Structure formats: C-alpha cells, structure tokens
Amino acid sequence: xxxxxxxSADAGQDPSLRTAPPAIxxxxxxxxxxxxxxxxxxxxxxxFGLLATFFVVPALLLLTIGVFRLAxxxxxxxxxxxxxxxxxxxxxxxxxxxxxxxx
Numbered sequence: 001x002x003x004x005x006x007x008s009a010d011a012g013q014d015p016s017l018r019t020a021p022p023a024i025x026x027x028x029x030x031x032x033x034x035x036x037x038x039x040x041x042x043x044x045x046x047x048f049g050l051l052a053t054f055f056v057v058p059a060l061l062l063l064t065i066g067v068f069r070l071a072x073x074x075x076x077x078x079x080x081x082x083x084x085x086x087x088x089x090x091x092x093x094x095x096x097x098x099x100x101x102x103x
Contacts, residue, residue: 064086067085067086067089068082068083068086069082071085071086
C-alpha cells in the first residue's frame, strides 16, 4: 500500500508539486498575468479617476472652509484678514502650478 505524502514546507523539491496540472495551468497563468500587469484598461482608469475626484474635491473644499474659519477665529481684525490669508494661500498654490506647466 503506497503511503500518502504529507504536505511539507519543502514542496519545491518534489517535481510533481512544482507545476499545476495541464487542465488548471492555462487559467492559473492567465489569472497570474492579470494580477501582475498594471491597470491598462482606459475605462477602469476613468472610473478610478472619477472615484478619486469624488473623494478629493469635497475633502479640499472642507479643508479650505476649515482653514478660513480657523484664520477668522485667530487672526486679529475683521473677516478681511482671513480673506487675505486665504487669498495668499491660493496665490501661492496658483504660482506653483503655473511654474510646473509645459507650454
């Protein structure tokens, strides 16, 4: 009676355990290639871009509102000082983006 071989961490030594059976191999290889390759489908890129936009834009809006309220609460003077700080932040961001453009 043949003995059953128990699983071991040294399975790489047994040649029958190194490769998948021929019926499983094509499916396993296609799945492995899908998992290794980067996302190249333009539709999925657009969907991920829209999803990121739906999360980033509200987060930036709330951050802007929070910075404005914080500046209004802690800066001396009326609300114009908070507007001045916010305008300076937007001016600095705009100058940075403008310097990175490629004509």
